[in-house]
Amino acid sequence: MASTKSQFMVNAFDVSTTDSLDPAIQGIVRRRARILGPGYKLFYKNPLELVRGEGVYMYDVQGNRYLDAYNNVPSVGHCHPHVVKAISEQAAKLNTHTRYAAEPILDYSERLLATFPAELDNIMFTCTGSEAVDLALRISRFHTQGSGVVVTANAYHGLTTAAAEISPQLGANVPVGQHVWTVEAPRPDRTDGKDPGEAFAAGVATAIADMQRHGIKFAAFIADSLFSTDGILPDPAGFLQPTVDVVHAAGGLYIADEVQPGFARTGDTMWGFQRHGIVPDIAVMGKPMGNGMPIAGVVVKSTILAGFGNNVRYFNTFGGNSVSIAAAAAVLDVIENEGLRENSQKIGRYLKDELRQSTSGNDAVSAVRGAGLYLAVDFVDDNGLPSADAASDFINGLRQRGVLIGGTGLYGNTLKIRPLLPFTQEHADEFLEAFDDTLATTGRNNG
Missing domain, CATH: 3.90.1150.10 (Aspartate Aminotransferase, domain 1)
Incomplete structure (x- = not known):
């Protein structure tokens, strides 16, 4: 064994x-x-x-x-001079929340959204990737009026209560939520000759059907586009396309967890989901966004966010604060200017x-x-x-x-x-x- x-x-x-x-x-x-x-x-x-x-x-x-x-x-890079300078200059000037009108957060948001497909046109800021996943789940459940979530068998998506419930990698002492179903991670070497994308999508479809049979309405599928905690499973590029179709056919939303694969990590594209030629309904970002400063975010289709934003009171005191936005903008500068x-x-x-x-x-x-x-x-x-x-x-x-x-x-x-x-x-x-x-x-x- x-x-x-x-x-x-x-x-x-x-x-x-x-x-x-x-x-x-x-x-x-x-x-x-x-x-x-x-x-x-x-x-x-x-x-x-x-x-x-x-x-x-x-x-x-x-x-x-x-x-x-x-x-x-x-x-x-540790202590990148351009990022350090941006942080220190902004900290010496002003650091406050998003309830005052300010242009720097808008300038950065426009630049960041320009790296995403046009359909993903709204962004909300948090402090951590866990908070971003938590918010993405809330948006998904409000939009679909469902509660069920499908994840991979050794996924990790965060440490808030909601994120931990969809993170089986945390072990037996942190049980998955009652409305959470797991599927085996996509392994092209274990599909008995079947197309790996079709095989994985079939597993997701089976999980959704079983969830519905138990009286739970499906809300979302979420995956780290590199399946990092499942063993780092990036290939073949494009295999996630059938899964998006399965998720949408079942009335759910596809959430791309870009905390690990985002911000140029995969090389081929800026975002991990782009390697697969898909457009998620929601993408969440975290750790690398501010090079160590606490900033994360949720990028979402405005057609999905509208209902949640107009009907649910949401505010994050430190999410999108002035200093963290300065850091994030500097990180984007470095990625772009240094190739x-x-x-x-x-x-x-x-x-x-x-x-x-x-x-x-x-x-x-x-x-x-x-x-x-x-x-x-x-x-x-x-x-x-x-x-x-x-x-x-x-x-x-x-x-x-x-x-x-x-x-x-x-x-x-x-x-x-x-x-x-x-x-x-x-x-x-x-x-x-x-x-x-x-x-x-x-x-x-x-x-």
């Missing part, structure tokens, strides 16, 4: 090993536990104390440098090709996938079954070599390689050198 992931978090620090840590970090870990409680988790077998970031690197308290191939929050979408496409393709070459003939690795600067490498055991232990050892091996990545997938056996958007070929080669060195130490070559 395949080893399963931790019920709490992939790549989580095991607090039972605290005594084995160096005294300085051990003191911080114990202090965290005493002050913050058990809810906060640390990464890696040997946690990091990071004190500074610049570009695609972070530095620990001893001055050691780490190549960041994990964080998608400061996606245009980061094109860079994501180019460097992502290079990394994927090199990773496939590096792992060829190594029976510890069963697959390499990816779109742009979001890549996956699957690890298996001697029997060819998913191995979370092998992936964990590899993640921690890279950490010891000064490279930071994460893990994901239903079994926790998938490397999550998510470099910052300004990664150059030099950075990619630095990553690949550490990857090959770690693979030589932990992999199983067939000779």
Whole structure:
């Protein structure tokens, strides 16, 4: 039987090993536990104390440098000068909510909406992706007068009560909602020769039918367009088209969760759903939007938002505040002016090709996938079954070599390689050198 992931978090620090840590970090870990409680988790077998970031690197308290191939929050680079300047100048001028007339929020909104299909013509701002998902669900349920939601089996969409109920990845102690149905993630290698798009859409249709048989009206289907927590499943591009048709035929709305794949991450397009040639009814954004500042949003068709906006009182005090809007506008400047979408496409393709070459003939690795600067490498055991232990050892091996990545997938056996958007070929080669060195130490070559 395949080893399963931790019920709490992939790549989580095991607090039972605290005594084995160096005294300085051990003191911080114990202090965290005493002050913050058990809810906060640390990464890696040997946690990091990071004190500074610049570009695609972070530095620990001893001055050691780490190549960041994990964080998608400061996606245009740690402490990017243009973003830092925009934040500081606006903070010194004014920071307030959206109930006063102001042009900067309108200027940014027009620029952002111009990157979406014309049908998606309204935007509402929140502070976090979780809040954006929560709001998208409220809009969907008001518009359809339904309550049922379909998600994939290991989806993660956020931490508010409503978002957690559609996030089975959070584990058995956070049960899915009573009006939530799950479907298996789209795996082209497991469709018995059927078209992967048709096979996935058929699963969604079956879930909707079962939901309706139980007397629950369908409201929405929501998916991260890269299926990140299901194991990073981007291909084949276009396979989500039949699902949109199934959702609309059942009277529901299609919500594209763009927190992970949005803002040029996939390289081919600005938004993950665009790789599939679809137009969702709602798209939600989060983490990378302000490069670390708390800003997120919901982009929605005005024909759908009209009823909710005119009949439901909604306000978010900090959503769309002046400083966060300045940060978001600066992020968009950087993406456009520095060609980061094109860079994501180019460097992502290079990394994927090199990773496939590096792992060829190594029976510890069963697959390499990816779109742009979001890549996956699957690890298996001697029997060819998913191995979370092998992936964990590899993640921690890279950490010891000064490279930071994460893990994901239903079994926790998938490397999550998510470099910052300004990664150059030099950075990619630095990553690949550490990857090959770690693979030589932990992999199983067939000779």
